[in-house]
Amino acid sequence: MPYLYHTDEDRRSMLQAMGLTSEEELFDGIPSKYRMNETLPIGPGFSEFETIRHFEALAGRNSAAGDMVSFLGGGIYDHVVPSAVNHLSARSEFYTAYTPYQAEVSQGTLQVIFEYQTMISRLTGLPVANASMYDAATALAESALMAAKATGRSRLLFSENINPRYQQVLTTYVTQQELELTPLPATADGGIDDAVLRKSLGDDVAGVVVQTPNYFGVLESPWRYRDAIREAGALLVVAVDPLSLALFQPPGEYGADIAVGEGQGLGNHPNFGGPLLGFMACDQKYIRSLPGRLVSETRDIDGKRAYTLTLQTREQHIRRGKATSNICTNQGLVALRSTIYMALLGETGFHQLGGICHAKAHRLASMITSCAGYSLRYPGPFFREFVVRCPVDAQLIVDDARASGILAGIPLAKYFGDDSRNDLLIAVTEKRTEDDFNRLCDLLRKT
Amino acid sequence: MSKTLFEMSRKGRRGFRFADEPAAGPVDVAREYLRKAPPRLPEVSEPGVVRHFTELSVRNHHIDKNLYPLGSCTMKYNPKVNEDVASMKGFAGLHPEQMGTDVQGALEVIYTLEKQLCGIVGMDAFSLNTAAGAHGELVGMMIAKKYFQDRGESRSKVLVADSAHGTNPASVQMVGYHDQAVPSAKDGEVDMDVLNSSLDKDTAVLMLTVPNTLGIFESRIGEILELAHARGALCYMDGANLNALLGWARPGDFGFDMMHVNLHKTFSTPHGGGGPGSGPIGVKESLARFLPVPRVRKVGKRFRFDDDNPDSVGAIHSFYGNFGIYLRALCYIVRHGAEGLRRVAATANLNANYLASELAELFPIPYGKRCMHEFVASGESFRAHGVRTLDIAKRLLDFGYHAPTIYFPMVVREAIMIEPTETESKETLDHFVTVMKQIAREAVEDPDLLKGAPYNTPVRRLDEATANRKPILAAPLNCPEA
C-alpha cells in the first residue's frame, strides 16, 4: 500500500499487544449486517507512474485558457503568477500544517494571516479583515447575513449589476433565513439609479449590496448614495475587484461598512474556479458580527512578539449554534499565495499593474469600437473589463475566435438571456499584447 | 522574532517586474473615482520575500515533520504526487467560463470523483460544489428544508449529538432551523430514551457523526435511523470520521439519507494551514433533485454542466467548488483502489487502538472498550496536582509533537482526543507513548514544569487575554524601520 509503514511483523506485534489476532476484530463494533462483504466498486490501485499517465490523459482532454489568448474574466483573471509564489506555497511547512490552534508551533501560519489581514485592510481602507472566506460569492452572502444580524433588520437591497453567480449564491443563502431581497435594477448606463435606491430604503432595510467595478466592468459611485443609506440606518456592503483598488477609491474611504471580493487574481491560477479566495473586511463597529477566523498580534510570556487566533467566541467551535457563521476553514493556502504575491509586487508594482491592465483595456476598447458595427454597451467608466455590443450573436464570435486559439470573452446571453444576445464581456490583463489585440480585432472585422 | 513584511519594507525595492510598464495613469475616469494614494503594500526584493516566508515556514509544525495527532482532523500524510497532478497546466490553467468542449477532462474528473464517492459511502448522488465540511452540512440542511417544503410539512428542529462538532448546530441555525442536543448515554453512544422522546413531528433532521467523536461506532445505528425515519425525519451523517470505515462499512447502507465527506481529512488533501478544504455532499436518489447547481451530466461520451434544475437548493459557490482539491482526492483514490482504501481504514484503527491500549493506564479512556480511528482519553487525574489538559498539551510541543485536540468533545472531562492516522509507524507511536509517560510522571513530580511549558518552541505561551480584549488585527500603517 502506497503510504503505509507497517510490516506484517509490526501489525502482528501491535495486535498481540492488544490481545487481538486479526485486524478484522478492530471492526467488531460495527454490527455484522452493516459490514461490507463485497469490494468497493472503485477498481484496483494504480502505481504512481500509471496515476500520472492517467491524469495527464485527463488534462490532455482540456484546452486550458492559460495556453491560449484569453479575454475571459467575470471574477477570475489570467494574470502572471511569479515563480516565487509557486515555490514558497509548495513548502510543506505551510501546506501540510493544520489550523493554527496551537499558536506556539504555528507562528508561521499565524504571521502570514496577520500580514494578509494587514494587506486586505490597506487595500480596502477598512480596519478589520478576516483570515478569508471560501470565495467572493459566499463572502458576499455572509456579509448580507452579517448586516441583517448587526442591524436586526430583515430586508436587503442588492444591485442587479452584481456578478450573476454571486447573486445566485446570495439568494440561496439569504432566503434560508426568511430575509427579503429587493433588487435594484440596472440602468442604461450600467449603474444603479440613485433615486430608485433612495425610494427602496426603509427602516426594515439591513443593508445595500453593490459591486464596483460591477459585473459589466463599470465603476459605480457608492459615495453618491452613501449618506442616504447611513441615514436609513442600513449598512453599505461593497464587492470589489482587489486590483481595482490599486487605482480607485477604496470602500473604507467612502464609508462602506463591509467590503468583500475575490482574491484569485492575486497570485493564484484559475484552477477551473476553485479553490478561490473570498476576502472580507469591515468597520471596527461590526467586528463581533464578523464570520471567520481572525489573528491578533500579542506577546508570549517572555515578552516576545507573537500571533494568535482571537475573538474565537464568535466561532462555531465555541459558540456552536449561536456562532456568527458555521464557517470553520479559511482559504489558508490561497491567502498565503496572495500575501506572497502582494509582497513581491509591492506598492509600486501593484499600482503599476493596475495601471497596465487599465491602459491595455482602454486601448483594446478603442480598437474594438473602431471596428464597424462594434460599440461599448455602457458609457460608464471602467477599469479593465467592459461589455462590447457586437453586430452579431456574441456566441458566434466566441466560437470563431476559439477556432483561432482566442477566448474572446463571456457571451452575456448565458446569464441575461436574449436581450444580451449580442453582448460580450471582455477582460484584459497584463498578459495580453498589442499582437493579441490585433488578432482579436481582425477576427471581429471578419465576423 | 520575525520582522513583518511591513517592517522589512524599503521604498524602491521590487520583488517582481512586468514586461512592459508604461507609466499608465488612469485615462478618462473622473477624479472622484480615484484613490488618493496607492495602497501601502510592503516593498521587498524577491530574495527578501523568499527568506521571509522560508523563515516563517519553519515556525510551523506540519505533517511532513512529525506526528499530528489532532482528533477528528485526520492529519494523515499528504502524498506528493497529488500536488503534481493538481498543478498540471491542463487543470490549473482552466478558466471556469471556458466552453464545454475545452473542459471535458475537468468535467470527467468531477463526474468520476462523484461516482467514486458514491461507491465508497453508499450514496446515489454527490455534489462536489461545497467548499468545506461545514459548507456540506449547510447544504444538507438546505436540502432538508426543501424536502419538507416540497412535502408541505413544516418542521424546524434538528437533533444533534452533544458530542458533535460545533459546525453541526451552527449549520442548523444558518437555515433558520434550531438545534436540540441529544445527550450521550453512559456507553458514549446516543441515549435511546432521550432520542425517542426528542424525535417528534417537528424534527426535520437527525444529525450524527459515525463513528462519533469519541471514536465509537453507534452499535444501535440501524435502530436509531429506523426510529428517525418512522417519525418522518431525515438522517444526516457528518462524515468527518469516514477514515475509520473505508471499505469496511458504508453510511448509505446504515440508512443515512445524506452525508458530507471531508476530502481534506479522509482523502489526504492538504489542510493548507486551515484550508482550502472540500466537503462534497452525497444523498440518496430521492433527494438528488435538491442538490446544488450546477451538476455534471454524462450524455453519451460527453460531459456537460446542467444548471437547469428547478428543485435545486440553488448555487452555493461562485463556480464548481474547490476543483484543485478534487484532483488531489481523486489521485489518492486512484492510487489506492478498493483494497488500498480498506487497508487505510484497518491501519488507522490499528494505530488508534494500539495507542489507546498503551496509554489507557495513565490516561483513562472513559468511553468505549475499543475505539475505531480515534479515542478520547482524560487528563482528569492530574488535576489533583494542579495540572490541566492544556498543560499536558503544551508540554507535548516541547518533544516535537503537535498536541492532540483538547477539551473536545465536552462529554469527557479534561478531554485529550487522539487520532494518529494510518500513516504513522510503530516506532513513532511507541516514542509518543514514552513521551506521554514521561509527561505523566512530570505532572506528578514537577507540575510547575508543565504549567510553564512549552520551552523549546519558537515562542512560548501567549497572552491570549490581551489579544482578545484589545486585538491588534493589522500592522500599523507607519512601521518603525526596525
Place this chain on the structure above:
Amino acid sequence: MNFERVRFTKEHEWVRFEEDSDVVTIGITDFASSELGDIVFVELPAVGSEIKAGEQMGTIEAVKTVADIFAPVSGVVKQANAELEDNPEMVNRSPYEEGWFLKAQIANPDELERLMKHEEYQEMVGKE
C-alpha cells in the same frame, strides 16, 4: 467585604440592595469569574430595557468560553458599567466592586427573598 445586603443565584450572579432604594446592583461572583478565567468581553442589556428574573440578559466571554448572564431579579436597567467595555478584566480583579455589571430598578422586592444568602451560596459552590 460585607455580604449582608447581597443575594446570590444558582447561576452565580449577585444582587446588592440598599435599605431605602429600589435600585439594585448586579454582577457575577468571584467563583464564576475565576471558573471562566480571563474575561475578555461583557455584553449587557441596553439602559432602559427590561430584564426578567431567570431569563438571559447578556453574555460574558473568556478566551475560549461564552457564558450566559441571567437576570437575578426583574426590573428596568438604569445604568450599565461602561468601564467594562475597555477593561473587562475588572470582573476578574474585583467582581463585587469595580466589576459590577448594571444597576436596575426592581419591580418586585420579594424576588430577592427567593435568592440565596452568602452562606448558602458558599455552601453551594463548596459542593460543586
